[in-house]
Amino acid sequence: MQALLLRLSETDGAASAMRVIAFFDMLLERRASPRALVQATAGLAQCVVGWRRSNGTVIRLAPSAAESRQINFPPCPSAELELGDHGVVWLERVGAPEPFDELVLERLALVAGALSSGPSPRAGDREEVDATRLLLDSTRSEDARAAAARALGLRVGRPVIVVAVRHCTKRDPSVWARDLAEQCWPADRVHVTSQDGLAAVVVQQVVTYDTVENSLTEHITRRTPAESGLEPDLRAGTGTPRPATQAHLSWEEAKTALRFAGATRADVVVSYERLGSLSLLARIPTAVLCEDPGVRAIAELRAKPSGADQLGVLQAFCRTGSLRQASAELHLHHSTVASHLTRIGAKVNWDLHTPLGRLSALTALYAEHLCNF
Numbered sequence: 495m496q497a498l499l500l501r502l503s504e505t506d507g508a509a510s511a512m513r514v515i516a517f518f519d520m521l522l523e524r525r526a527s528p529r530a531l532v533q534a535t536a537g538l539a540q541c542v543v544g545w546r547r548s549n550g551t552v553i554r555l556a557p558s559a560a561e562s563r564q565i566n567f568p569p570c571p572s573a574e575l576e577l578g579d580h581g582v583v584w585l586e587r588v589g590a591p592e593p594f595d596e597l598v599l600e601r602l603a604l605v606a607g608a609l610s611s612g613p614s615p616r617a618g619d620r621e622e623v624d625a626t627r628l629l630l631d632s633t634r635s636e637d638a639r640a641a642a643a644r645a646l647g648l649r650v651g652r653p654v655i656v657v658a659v660r661h662c663t664k665r666d667p668s669v670w671a672r673d674l675a676e677q678c679w680p681a682d683r684v685h686v687t688s689q690d691g692l693a694a695v696v697v698q699q700v701v702t703y704d705t706v707e708n709s710l711t712e713h714i715t716r717r718t719p720a721e722s723g724l725e726p727d728l729r730a731g732t733g734t735p736r737p738a739t740q741a742h743l744s745w746e747e748a749k750t751a752l753r754f755a756g757a758t759r760a761d762v763v764v765s766y767e768r769l770g771s772l773s774l775l776a777r778i779p780t781a782v783l784c785e786d787p788g789v790r791a792i793a794e795l796r797a798k799p800s801g802a803d804q805l806g807v808l809q810a811f812c813r814t815g816s817l818r819q820a821s822a823e824l825h826l827h828h829s830t831v832a833s834h835l836t837r838i839g840a841k842v843n844w845d846l847h848t849p850l851g852r853l854s855a856l857t858a859l860y861a862e863h864l865c866n867f
């Protein structure tokens with residue numbers, strides 16, 4: 495129905511123009527998320543629409559989700575407008591421009607600028623932030639958390655999943671978490687706040703637990719060609735699904751999972767559920783972990799100029815258990831990988847060709863990472 499607005503110009507151009515303006519006014523009134531704004535504009539214009547935001551994040555969508563997944567080509571704007579401090583928006587019209595393309599782009603720019611200047615629809619409202627923090631507060635009563643869930647529009651009887659997000663800059667982590675949430679779960683109940691120096695993202699109405707983990711991994715590792723620009727050091731941990739009144743438990747699990755994120759190159763997003771018994775490492779005092787000979791050896795190796803490369807070899811081999819698979823993953827000759835492993839194993843007396851030796855090395859890798867978190 496949205497696309498029909500442009501076709502109405504054949505009968506009454508002035509009326510159609512007013513409908514386009516009213517359409518964008520509605521999006522502004524509802525405080526649409528950046529992704530929702532781009533998606534709605536793509537549906538209205540029936541072409542690919544993009545917005546490169548001031549933080550570098552690019553939202554680029556087609557009229558339908560299926561078409562958006564097929565965007566694997568660089569942007570080719572047919573018309574674009576600068577937003578000053580808020581980035582740039584554009585249309586990617588194939589063929590001749592439509593009668594209202596100029597108006598659509600103008601209104602898109604106005605709404606995008608207004609939404610960027612005003613409070614965030616996800617986490618800028620003080621009452622919403624307070625309610626989210628109350629929901630995650632283990633010291634509050636269950637009735638108080640239930641009231642907070644209802645205030646946020648969450649269904650008390652439906653599970654929520656809490657995600658802990660951090661990055662390696664000094665900026666507010668909730669800024670990046672908000673962008674990430676808007677890209678991963680635009681149609682779900684999502685609330686973002688800062689908590690314990692991290693960003694907490696409360697998600698409800700997702701299809702499965704895997705949906706949360708897969709969406710995070712996909713976006714953080716930039717496997718979505720239509721959207722890019724997130725922080726390269728962004729890391730996330732996910733708690734298990736819990737009733738809304740037990741969101742604080744999912745939050746504690748998410749923070750534990752986050753401590754393991756980044757331990758190896760494959761651990762960009764870590765789910766508490768998949769940690770299994772490995773989560774027991776997080777219960778050991780850091781001082782005890784740091785005194786372990788294997789952990790000290792990993793720390794010494796990391797401090798060397800070539801340490802990062804050697805640790806990458808160790809991680810790949812422990813993960814695959816195969817010289818050839820590790821070599822293929824790292825694009826190195828298998829003799830080079832074997833040489834690295836021999837030197838590392840001799841230093842700590844690990845026999846990396848046995849399951850126990852690889853388990854000891856991988857445990858030390860995770861423990862050393864926990865010491866630095």
